Amino acid sequence: MKQLNSWVNDANSSLLTDLYQLTMLQAYWELGMEQESVFSLFVRRLPENRNYLVAAGLEDVLRYLESICFDQGALELLRALQLFSDDFISWLGAFRFTGDVYAMKEGTPFFENEPVLEVVAPLPQAQLVETFIMNQVHFQTLAATKAARVIYAAQGKTVLDFGLRRMHGTDAGMKAARAFYIAGVGATSNVLAGCEYGIPVAGTMAHSFVQAHDDEMEALRNFTKVHPQTILLVDTYNPLEGVKKVIALAKEMGEGFQVRGIRLDSGDLAQLSVEARTLLDEAGLENIRIFVSGNLDEYSLQDIFRADAPIDGLGVGTRMGVSMDCPTVDFVYKMAAYEGKGRIKTSPGKETYPGQKQVFRQEENGKAVFDILGQWGEEIPGRPLLSLVMEKGRRLAPGDLKQSRAHCTDALSRLPEQVLGNEPAKPGYEVRISPRLEQARRECVRQYAGKLQ
């Protein structure tokens, strides 16, 4: 870790954890508590404004688990904290993740109590990695879910991610672009995300380009000279006057006019798009597409398309980028077994199910009807959603973003309609507990009751 800069990198990500993971680690190590444990990552209850969630972030988790270690720089930093014994710090120098991971594919819709990921590993290993796993899966799942809702509301129109500037930091900018793409977003404005993940990039001009000119017409003309097939932003001063200037530019340029579209970024977008479409069509510019942006989300899109606005593409920024109506979900990473024994929490409202689990999705005529949460290895009909993705610390197959995207589209198309829309589904999608799993939970409670007197 020669360069300890403001960003997290592969060399220092082992320290991107909560201090208590390390204090517990020292205790587990000193106490010799290194037997196999099972931890489940799941959401206890769906937020009121989410009928489903879309799993994302697994790829970054697996990369982290494959590479996690404490190099000399990390060990020096820990020593300087004066909280840990020298022997423990030496032991950390040899720390590697050697466990198994079972997970849902990225892009899988899931529901309450369903593990999206389970770690089966020696207790210290499974414990240490909690914070990073949560940090990545929580946010990417939020982002993929929000995007899936926006895309559903967009009724087939292209959705573009414009959110980088107001996302929470640089990593959010990258990971959201990735999660959005899994959920079906068509392109991102984030150049680095486009380059890294192979996502199409989109974007043309801002108001400042127009403002830098003394005259709006000259600005549009100038931009078109440099980028002939561009989308022109028309609302710096007055949207419809801007549209008229694009029409004038088309006349001026004649055959050379190749502009692909216009963008409206303020005002009543539904109404303005109708008026702009009329102006453009009357001028014979039927091929010019209309893009809109500005405070868009699944709710405003529902209104826009209820009004049947002639809009071809949508630039969606902040509200999708921070999952504004739901900036967090109650993901937890809970111990489900240790030393072969089921472990649960019994606090009211925080009950958990013991042991390694599987989710079986029940389908009728190609549509999901309910899920069954059962024990791993149980024989239950239906589509099993979790599979072994990492064995003894090595991943079994590389991730493929385009495959995740295709999987997500397919899996969402199998969900009931009332789950996909903006309104809370009542009743929500049902998750049944298998009799064997319920039985195992009761046995756990009984054993605990004996001890808690």
Next chain:
Amino acid sequence: MKQLNSWVNDANSSLLTDLYQLTMLQAYWELGMEQESVFSLFVRRLPENRNYLVAAGLEDVLRYLESICFDQGALELLRALQLFSDDFISWLGAFRFTGDVYAMKEGTPFFENEPVLEVVAPLPQAQLVETFIMNQVHFQTLAATKAARVIYAAQGKTVLDFGLRRMHGTDAGMKAARAFYIAGVGATSNVLAGCEYGIPVAGTMAHSFVQAHDDEMEALRNFTKVHPQTILLVDTYNPLEGVKKVIALAKEMGEGFQVRGIRLDSGDLAQLSVEARTLLDEAGLENIRIFVSGNLDEYSLQDIFRADAPIDGLGVGTRMGVSMDCPTVDFVYKMAAYEGKGRIKTSPGKETYPGQKQVFRQEENGKAVFDILGQWGEEIPGRPLLSLVMEKGRRLAPGDLKQSRAHCTDALSRLPEQVLGNEPAKPGYEVRISPRLEQARRECVRQYAGKLQ
């Protein structure tokens, strides 16, 4: 950029930008539009549930501006997009930021229309850096502001940051810890942030440690053996039973008992803390401190302390970490001048003020009473909040996190009480526009009106 991984680093951060910044850059370059411009970063209106905002993120902005460049790897990636001319890509290879930056100190409370930062630079430079500047200042300001509100509600009790796991990605985890510290948070659970920024780290044990034992008493005893001066988590099964076990442990260990406190993480924290305090005091354990955590924010803290709960410290996680009640503010980065001429937007509700600006804070008896937004160089009484921090691309002084923290504490103590609390201040803190600035805006509007007919 040999290693293009999932995280943003110094070598590739120039690509962490919106595509349109680069398409505009090519246009500016081809058109020879490289004269000096002024851009202002500000918030048009405060969110309804924020009476002030706390500026943060400047340090990361300056580091970025000092280092931004396109190395060969970055240029290759841009070439592969097939959107830019070869000549332009060659020109990017020599791109550096050579402008001036004026800014408020980190930790400064600010209000609507007040620039926290202004960039004075050749147009292409000032334009390109918009996305990164917004990404960092927006989030760090959100985080510092939320923490300031939580700290005010905590009435002098220590606030600890436990939010890493549910923040939006790794960078948010780092930058929030930093911004929280500026605002006065006492410690963070994020080990890497502690090491990097020199922030105290905090954390002891999780429920899983208790769950991994067959017996809660044995778990507490074991953890205390390894970490004698720890804080013990008591609510895995039943909070008050947990407290009684700590008391039993104290009797068992006698003189050797050095445990510093207990932590309650669920249930009615105010009520439980009273009952726990009583049990501890009756057992002669008056020195044991009580820490609480679980769904805390400025609103729940207000309730807890209205009930006068005997709580010594607060672990605040998700709700502060994602600024849950306000996950975004309407920061904008707008052109204010080009080629020495003021530039504004005139769209209704989006009006801006032209030229470089200064904020003058008016104080009476050590308390801020209102601000005046004026032109840079205007002679107006009051405390000027912006100063030159970077000249010709070189910063004038290194940042100092502890100084920013002290500055924030001081500046917040000067704000009127009604601004600091949870309730919306009516009327809010006043920002007056200087007559000269208002005059300059009107002249701009008049000039534009001539052109917009």
